[in-house]
Amino acid sequence: MEALLAKGELSVVGRIREASNAVLLCTVTHEGVSAEAVYKPVKGERPLWDFPDGNLARREVAAYLVSEATGWGLVPATVLRDGPYGEGMVQQWIEAADEDDPDSGLPRLLALVDGEEAGEGWKPVAFADVGEGRTALLVHADDPRLRRLSVLDAVINNGDRKGGHLLPAPDGRLYGIDHGVSFHTEDKLRTLLWGWAGEPLTDEARGVLTELTGRLAEGAPLATRLAELITAVELAAVRERVARLLRTGIHPQPSGQWPSIPWPPV
Template identity: 50%
Template sequence: MPTESTEPGVHELLDRGELTLVGRIVQASNATLVCDAVTDGRSVRCVYKPIRGERPLWDFPEGTLAGRELASYLISEALGWGVIPRTILRDGPFGPGMVQRWIDTRDRRPESGDQPDLVDICPPDEVPTGWLEVLRAQDSEGSEVALIHADDPRLRRVAVLDVLLNNADRKGGHALEGVDGSVYGVDHGICLHTEHKLRTVLWGWAGESIGDDLLADIAALADRLDSAGSLRDELSAHITAREIDAVQARARELLSAPVMPHPVGARTIPWPAF
C-alpha cells in the first residue's frame, strides 16, 4: 500500500505550525492558498482553503467543501490506501479551513523524451504503450487530440476511490505523481453526494474487473460503516447520515458487481478537464 511520508514532526507541523502565506493558486474556483506551516524553525508546505472563501453550490448545500475534503481523506485512510495527502481542519490567517500537505511532484519533460503525464492529451495515432484513450476531441486549432491516462495501478486506485466518493470533479490536474513514487488525488470538495455525480477523466478502465486486494479493503470499509463507531462518528461531523449510508451502498455495489463503472448520462467528464 502507498503511504504518505511520516517524517518526524510533519503531522504536528500541519496541526500546530503557524501558517505563513506563500501564494495563491489562481486557477482554483475557491480560495486556495499555498502556505508554510512553521514551528521552531522547521516548516512543511501545505494547501490552505479557508471556509470563508468557498463559493456556495446549489447542489451541495450541506456542510462545507472543507468538511467534504476531510471526510474524503478519512475514507481513504480507512481503506488503507494513502491516496489523499494528510488533511485536517484548523484555523488559519483567514479563519477555519482545510489544510492539506503539499505534494512535490515528478517533473516530466516531453522535450527530453520522457513519458506523458499521468493524464494528458496527444494525437490519436501517438497514444503511447501503457496509456489508455478516454475520448477524442479537437484542440483550439481544430486538430484532433486524444485524452489519455496511464494504465497504472497507482492511478487505478485513485479511480476506484473516486467511485466510492462519488467524485464530481476528478480533473487531470488533480492526480499527482509524487517524487516519493506514490500517486495522490487532491481537491475533493465536491464529493460524497447521495445522487450519482461521478465526473472523471479516469474512464479508461470502464468495464474492467477490480482487483481482489482492493475489494478486500472495500469490504472492510463497508463493514466499518455498518453500525455506529469511530469512523461513522468522525464522518458525521462533516457529512450527513444519508451521505455516509451512500458511501456504504456504493461499497456494497462494487462488492456485488466488482467492475469499474461505465459513464452514465451526459455529464461524465469535468470541464475543464485539466
C-alpha cells in the same frame, strides 16, 4: 504530518490565483519543524447550488480520511482547523514532479494521441477537440496508482477529477487533490479515469472495499469521524456505493445522466 498541520502556526505566504475559491499557500511551524501547506478557508468558498449542505473544506477532510482507511495513501494529509481567516482545511503541500521530464523516471499519466487506438500501456477515455477541425484521443496510463485512485473516486463520488488534480511525487507516489465536490448522494462521478469502466475490479480493490465496509459500519471510528464532516444521508450513500462496487465487482461506467468528464479536463 497531521499533528504538524493541526497544531502548527500558520503563516500565509501567498494566494494561488488559478483556483476558483480562496487557496492560500502557507508555512506551518510547530516545535521547530516547518512545512509548506495549503489553507482553504470556508469564508473563501463560493456557494454551490447542488451542494447546499456542509462545505468544501469538510468534504476535503472526509476524502482524506477515506483514502487513509483504504491504506493507499492517495490524498495528502489534511485536517480541519482554525486559521488566519477562520475555519478551513489545511493540507500538506506536495511538490509535484515533472512527468514530462525524461530524467524524472516517472511515466506520463495523461496524453493525447492521433488515431483511434490507445496503444500499449494506455487506456482510452474520449476524443478531444484540438482545434482546426481535428480531434485526438485522450488516454491515461494503465497504471495501478491511477486505478486505485479511480476506485477511491467511485467511493467518494468525486465530481471533479481533472488532470491537474493528479500530483506525481518525486518518490514515485501519486496523490489526488481537490475533493471539495465529492460525497453527493446522487451519481455525480466526473473523471478522466474512465479507462477501466466496466472492467472487473482487482483482487486488491475488492479486499480494500471489503475492509472499508467494516470501517464504515455504524459506530466504527471512521464512520464517527465522517459523521462530523458530511451529512447522515451522504454517509449512507458512501456505504451504498461501496456495497454496489462489491456487488457488481466492476469499475463503474458513465451513467449518461451527468457529464462524465469535468470541464475543463485539465
